Amino acid sequence: MIANIGNLAVWEWFKLRRRWMLWILLLFALLFAQLAVWGTFFSYNGVKETGGELTVPASLQQQQGRIPRTVRCNDLLSGDVARQPIDLDTQVVAGLRAQCQQQAAALPARLARGYSNFTLPGSIPSALGTVQTLGLILMAILTASAIGIDYGAGTLRSVLTQGTGRWPYLTAKLITLALLALLGLVVAVASVAVSSTVASGLAGAAPAPAGTAATWSDAGIALLKAWVSLIPYIALTAFVTVVARSSAAGMAIGLGYYFFEQLIVALFSNLFSWFQNVADFLLVRNISAWTGAAGGFPGTAALPDATQAIIVLGVYTLVLGGVAFWLFERRDVQGATGGG
Amino acid sequence: MGISDHVVETTGLTKRYGDVVAVNDLTLRVPRGGVFGFLGPNGSGKTTTMGMLLGLVHATSGQAHIFGDSAFHPATLRRVGAMVETPTFYPYLTGRANLRYFQAIGRRGSPADIDRLLKLVDLGKRADSKFSTYSLGMKQRLGVALALLGDPELVFLDEPTNGLDPAGVVEVRELIRELGTGGRTVVLSSHLLAETELVCDNVAVLSRGKLIAQGTIKELLREHDALRLRTTDDAAARTVLGTLPWVESVDQQDGTLLVAAPQARAWEVARALADRQIYVNELVPVHRTLEEFFMEITGTDPNTGREKS
Numbered sequence: 001m002i003a004n005i006g007n008l009a010v011w012e013w014f015k016l017r018r019r020w021m022l023w024i025l026l027l028f029a030l031l032f033a034q035l036a037v038w039g040t041f042f043s044y045n046g047v048k049e050t051g052g053e054l055t056v057p058a059s060l061q062q063q064q065g066r067i068p069r070t071v072r073c074n075d076l077l078s079g080d081v082a083r084q085p086i087d088l089d090t091q092v093v094a095g096l097r098a099q100c101q102q103q104a105a106a107l108p109a110r111l112a113r114g115y116s117n118f119t120l121p122g123s124i125p126s127a128l129g130t131v132q133t134l135g136l137i138l139m140a141i142l143t144a145s146a147i148g149i150d151y152g153a154g155t156l157r158s159v160l161t162q163g164t165g166r167w168p169y170l171t172a173k174l175i176t177l178a179l180l181a182l183l184g185l186v187v188a189v190a191s192v193a194v195s196s197t198v199a200s201g202l203a204g205a206a207p208a209p210a211g212t213a214a215t216w217s218d219a220g221i222a223l224l225k226a227w228v229s230l231i232p233y234i235a236l237t238a239f240v241t242v243v244a245r246s247s248a249a250g251m252a253i254g255l256g257y258y259f260f261e262q263l264i265v266a267l268f269s270n271l272f273s274w275f276q277n278v279a280d281f282l283l284v285r286n287i288s289a290w291t292g293a294a295g296g297f298p299g300t301a302a303l304p305d306a307t308q309a310i311i312v313l314g315v316y317t318l319v320l321g322g323v324a325f326w327l328f329e330r331r332d333v334q335g336a337t338g339g340g
Numbered sequence: 341m342g343i344s345d346h347v348v349e350t351t352g353l354t355k356r357y358g359d360v361v362a363v364n365d366l367t368l369r370v371p372r373g374g375v376f377g378f379l380g381p382n383g384s385g386k387t388t389t390m391g392m393l394l395g396l397v398h399a400t401s402g403q404a405h406i407f408g409d410s411a412f413h414p415a416t417l418r419r420v421g422a423m424v425e426t427p428t429f430y431p432y433l434t435g436r437a438n439l440r441y442f443q444a445i446g447r448r449g450s451p452a453d454i455d456r457l458l459k460l461v462d463l464g465k466r467a468d469s470k471f472s473t474y475s476l477g478m479k480q481r482l483g484v485a486l487a488l489l490g491d492p493e494l495v496f497l498d499e500p501t502n503g504l505d506p507a508g509v510v511e512v513r514e515l516i517r518e519l520g521t522g523g524r525t526v527v528l529s530s531h532l533l534a535e536t537e538l539v540c541d542n543v544a545v546l547s548r549g550k551l552i553a554q555g556t557i558k559e560l561l562r563e564h565d566a567l568r569l570r571t572t573d574d575a576a577a578r579t580v581l582g583t584l585p586w587v588e589s590v591d592q593q594d595g596t597l598l599v600a601a602p603q604a605r606a607w608e609v610a611r612a613l614a615d616r617q618i619y620v621n622e623l624v625p626v627h628r629t630l631e632e633f634f635m636e637i638t639g640t641d642p643n644t645g646r647e648k649s
Contacts, residue, residue, distance in 0.1 A: 011444050019432055154428035158486065161394045161424065162446030163417030333396040 001168065008164060008172030009179075012146070016176065021145055025138045026184055029131055033188040034195055036130035037118050041199040044114035048207075050074055052103045052110075054096050056088065073100035111207040119200040120193060122214035125222035127192040128185070132226045132291055133258075135185070136233045136284075140254025143177050143237040148247020156333050166329050174238060174321070181230045185223055222291075229287045232316040236283065239320040242328050258284055280304045286312040347372045347494050347525045348393060348411075353402035355388050355549075362388045364549040366402070370527060370542075375520035377536045377557075378529040380546035381640050386529045387425060389546070390496050394422050406494065418446060421492035423500060427483025431472035435463055435482050438471055439489065448490025457485040462511070476503030484512065488519070495519060498529045513539055537630035547638040557630060564633055567606055569597040570622035577618050584612060598626065 016022050046053075051074035075083040076097045085093060116122035147170075150156040159169060200206075236257065241250030261284045268275040279285055289309035304312070348370035355363040363385040370376045380386045391397035393404055395412040404411035406420060429438040439454045458467045461481035466474065474482065480503050487495050497516065501509045509532075517539045520526045530536050536543070537557060545553040553560055571577040574597055581590045581599055587609075588600035599609060603625040610620050634640065 007447070008445055011441055014437075014441060014444075015430060015433065018437070149430065153431055154426070155430055156428075157396060157424060158428050158442060159445065160396060161417060161420070161422040162442055162448070163414040163420075164445050165414040330398065332391070332398055 004165065005168045005172045005175065008169055009176045012172055012176040013180075016142075016146060016180065019145075022142065022180070025142055026187065029134060029138060029184050029188050030191050032134045033127045033131050033192050036127035037123055037192055037195045037199055040114060040118040040123070040126060041203065044111065044118060044203065047107070047114060048111060051077065051107060052100065054099055056085075056092065056096065071096060073103055076100050077104060108208055112209055112213075115200075115203065115207050116213050118196060119203070119206070120196045121216045121219040123192050123196040123199075124189055124219035125214055127188070128222045128226045129291070131185070131188050132229060135181070135226065135230055136258055136287070137255055138184070139177070139181050139230050139234055140237045140258075141251055142180065143234050144241045144247045144250025144254055146173060146177060147238055147241040148245075148250050151241075151245040152247055160333060167325055170238075170242075170325060170328050174234065177234050177238075178227075178231060181234065182227045185227055189219075189223055225291050228310070229291050229313070232283060232287070232313045232320070235317045235320040235324070239324040242324040261285070280308070281312055283313075283316055286316075345372050346370060348404075348406055348527070349408075350389075350393075350404045351402055353389065353392060353404055354400045355385075355392060355397060356400045361549050363392070363399075363546075366546075366549075366551055368544055368551060368554070370525060370544075372525055373520070373523050374541040375516055375526045375528055375539045377540035377543035378527055378546070379533070379536065379543055379634060381638055382531075384546040384638070385549040386546055387498060388549075390422070390424050390498060390527075390529065394420070394424065394496065396424070418448065418490070419492055420494045420496065421487035421489060422496040422498075423483040423487040424496065424498045426502070427479050427486065429471045429479070429482060429486075432470060434468045434470055435474065435478075436467040438482065439485060442486055443489050446490065448492075453489065453491075457488055460488070460515070461485045477505060477508055480504055481508070481512075484515070493524055495524065495526045496529075497526060499531065500528070501530065501532060501535060509535065533631040533634055534629070543630070545634060545637060553637055561628055561630065561633055562602070564600070564628055564636070565603045566626040566628070567599045567601055567603060567609060568593075568622070568624045568626050569599060569609070569620060570595075571597065571613060572619045572621065576616065577613055580613060580616050580618065581609065584608075596622075 050072040053070045053072055055070050071085050071088075075085075076093070077100050088096075117126040150159065160166060233254070237250045237254035240253040241247060244250065261282050265275075265279045265282065265285060269279055285303060286309040289303035290306055290313060292306070303309075346369045348368065350366050350368045353363055353366040353368070354361065366385070366389060368389075378386050378389070388397055392399045393406060393411045395414075395417055406416050409416045429435075430441070433441065436454060436458065439457065440451060443449060443451060443454060455464075455467075458464050461484050463478060463481055463485065466478060471479070471482070480500065484497065484500055487497060500516070501512050504512060513535055516526055516528060520539070520541070528536065528540060540557060542556050543554070543560065544551055569577065574592065577597060578590045578592070581587050581597070581601075584601075586601060586605060590600075591598045601609065606623055606625065610623060613620060
């Protein structure tokens with residue numbers, strides 16, 4: 001049985017790797033991972049160069065019709081007359097300078113944190129935090145497509161008449177998808193490692209360390225957590241695709257649910273206090289809680305703890321996956337479109 | 341014929357969809373070897389029966405066995421090849437890659453068989469084109485190749501000549517005839533009855549989900565043999581022949597009498613009439629085609645091809 005599932009998984013990969021979709025989704029994941037590294041790098045450079053910037057609203061500017069403008073803290077604090085803003089009231093400038101002095105005190109820690117986020121190993125958890133949300137969406141698309149094609153093209157009929165068995169076939173598909181999710185994350189991490197090395201070279205000397213920097217162990221845990229967080233979402237999409245016998249439905253629900261849940265939580269948590277108890281058992285909130293992501297729309301309450309999150313995610317995976325398997329096993333496969 | 345001589349056996353096989361009975365208490369025996377015709381009008385339950393035998397459709401009740409084992413078991417299915425309804429393949433894979441995939445997941449034969457099968461169904465030159473670019477006939481031929489992967493002992497072919505040009509139909513007919521030799525069994529479902537008659541040894545006829553006839557074509561057609569007569573007094577002849585116990589019916593047709601009776605008793609017909617001073621001017625044995633037999637027992641309207649309600 002295990003050999004049969006292993007064989008089916010190998011040949012699922014044979015099919016998947018011949019689809020453009022897989023490589024396009026991977027490209028998106030890599031782009032977002034790179035965006036996380038280089039976005040942090042440029043932000044770090046900006047803060048380092050300017051000492052932080054403050055926005056001056058139009059109402060505080062002397063001339064009418066002005067638009068909000070920014071001033072650099074390094075200019076304000078330099079004492080160099082030529083670098084002081086000449087179009088601002090001296091009291092406004094004094095206020096801005098006071099703010100900059102406050103920022104300057106926190107600047108070393110901010111720079112150290114920023115530097116850590118684009119250099120190894122801290123860049124890995126940082127980038128995974130960015131890729132993880134996208135990862136849910138990409139895996140929803142891939143899962144719905146990989147399972148749904150057998151309904152859309154009617155190939156389920158041809159597959160099952162080969163004597164593969166139903167549940168071994170679905171198991172092999174889900175295992176392949178889970179392994180591809182891990183592979184995608186590993187490739188994204190590898191690309192982050194390469195670009196982090198380049199970025200740290202470009203950034204020059206590291207700022208003085210402040211606080212606790214991320215370790216390689218943190219990077220490994222972040223990778224594992226990001227992968228585990230994708231599993232229940234794969235189960236959700238597989239469930240919808242099997243129930244609806246359609247990749248389009250799987251994709252639509254897989255993509256839409258992520259935003260729908262957060263919208264509902266934001267809306268109802270503010271209207272009904274009891275809803276917070278319900279929200280703590282919803283899928284996306286527990287994914288966010290598990291990965292330690294900020295998660296949720298502004299105004300929503302604190303996330304559940306990680307232990308509860310992994311239990312809830314486990315239950316979601318078992319229930320959604322279990323129903324998908326049950327339906328896949330017992331439903332008839334018939335009709336020209338191979339509905340089953 | 342012993343139990344082991346049947347590759348497919350069903351007992352009381354039934355499939356209901358709510359109030360609709362698609363297959364009703366079907367007890368079918370498919371003998372080992374040769375080509376078995378599985379006939380019936382559209383909606384008679386042929387494809388549902390094949391689906392149940394191939395594990396695609398769950399039976400509501402009854403039993404189905406292939407080679408004496410449960411029909412739905414994956415290990416049993418690995419000994420069976422099938423093309424049910426329109427062949428379905430992955431559109432983004434080539435014909436060759438599709439066959440390679442199915443060969444590998446079903447562990448049927450070896451990759452080396454694929455080229456041979458592609459050549460057999462005349463797809464050698466288009467083997468590396470994507471399936472989505474294939475014409476209906478090419479898809480059909482690839483479906484036949486899929487059914488033959490691993491040289492199965494039993495092959496189900498559902499309308500294998502759909503979409504083929506006349507030359508293709510002849511090729512597939514010859515192929516099916518060849519497949520039915522050497523101990524292999526081919527279960528052929530087709531609405532082309534003339535084609536079926538040319539290749540099948542045995543047939544089963546389904547109508548509204550029920551088995552209404554089963555046997556060798558020769559036997560079935562012989563049961564419905566007839567004699568065409570022209571006599572000196574047709575009206576009197578009808579009366580005389582109507583009294584004979586082995587004459588099923590006597591009809592007036594195009595100025596002749598059509599007598600449903602065994603052709604071997606033609607001489608008795610002539611003698612019975614002569615005894616009453618009615619003389620036969622013309623006596624011709626009428627051989628009915630499978631199509632005529634089918635239309636009659638299924639009550640199919642020859643103009644619409646549908647069962648009369």
